[in-house]
Amino acid sequence: MKKVILASSSPRRRELLAQIGIEFDVRVSEQEEIYYSTVPEEIVKELALLKAEHVAENMQEEERAGKVIIGADTVVVQDGRILGKPQGEKEAFRMLKELQGRSHEVYTGTALLYFEGKEKKTVNRAVKTNVYVHAMTEGEIQAYIASGEPLDKAGAYGIQGKFAAFIERIEGDYYNVVGLPVSLVYQCLKKWNLTG
Numbered sequence: 261m262k263k264v265i266l267a268s269s270s271p272r273r274r275e276l277l278a279q280i281g282i283e284f285d286v287r288v289s290e291q292e293e294i295y296y297s298t299v300p301e302e303i304v305k306e307l308a309l310l311k312a313e314h315v316a317e318n319m320q321e322e323e324r325a326g327k328v329i330i331g332a333d334t335v336v337v338q339d340g341r342i343l344g345k346p347q348g349e350k351e352a353f354r355m356l357k358e359l360q361g362r363s364h365e366v367y368t369g370t371a372l373l374y375f376e377g378k379e380k381k382t383v384n385r386a387v388k389t390n391v392y393v394h395a396m397t398e399g400e401i402q403a404y405i406a407s408g409e410p411l412d413k414a415g416a417y418g419i420q421g422k423f424a425a426f427i428e429r430i431e432g433d434y435y436n437v438v439g440l441p442v443s444l445v446y447q448c449l450k451k452w453n454l455t456g
């Protein structure tokens with residue numbers, strides 16, 4: 261029986277967790293993403309926790325015993341403004357126009373809930389990566405949008421895809437930008453003897 265449950269519908273998060281050799285099941289939380297925090301670091305932590313808690317609440321106590329549930333949330337922040345997933349191509353264009361030619365921050369919140377016997381251990385952290393984007397022409401932005409990559413991604417881009425052409429450099433964890441800081445996840449699982 262798998263001891264790790266990924267509370268995420270994101271194909272990127274699945275790939276990243278699989279990449280480090282963790283066996284896991286997926287349970288998706290259909291919870292509406294409402295938050296009360298005001299700063300990005302706290303918002304992503306709150307949403308990651310919400311996703312993990314929602315999956316935990318929908319499991320029987322016996323079923324979740326000995327298991328860890330992982331939730332995550334990613335946002336792009338430019339000048340203190342949060343850019344989530346674009347609603348459509350127009351919004352994607354506006355976001356990319358703002359992001360090109362300068363730097364921004366990507367925050368991913370991660371929550372790990374470990375049900376060890378009757379006890380619940382929680383790790384809830386936010387990780388920040390600075391991303392520097394080259395200047396883009398409007399034609400390049402339009403061509404990128406036409407590739408279909410932006411629509412399901414925070415900030416309307418995927419560093420792991422065609423947008424790599426426009427990444428000048430990053431400071432911090434690359435995997436955090438893609439949606440899950442996997443070394444943070446691994447180190448927690450290791451501490452709890454759940455990596456094997």
Ligand SMILES: Cc1cn([C@H]2C[C@H](O)[C@@H](COP(=O)(O)OP(=O)(O)OP(=O)(O)O)O2)c(=O)[nH]c1=O
Pocket residue numbers: 267268269270271272273288311332333334335336345366412413414415417418419420437438439
């Ligand atoms: C910035 C960036 C984001 N993203 C993705 C990661 C996330 O899937 C998405 C941000 O949306 P999220 O709301 O964090 O996650 P999600 O709705 O895709 O999945 P779930 O809530 O079920 O876990 O943006 C990339 O794939 N590459 C990038 O470079």
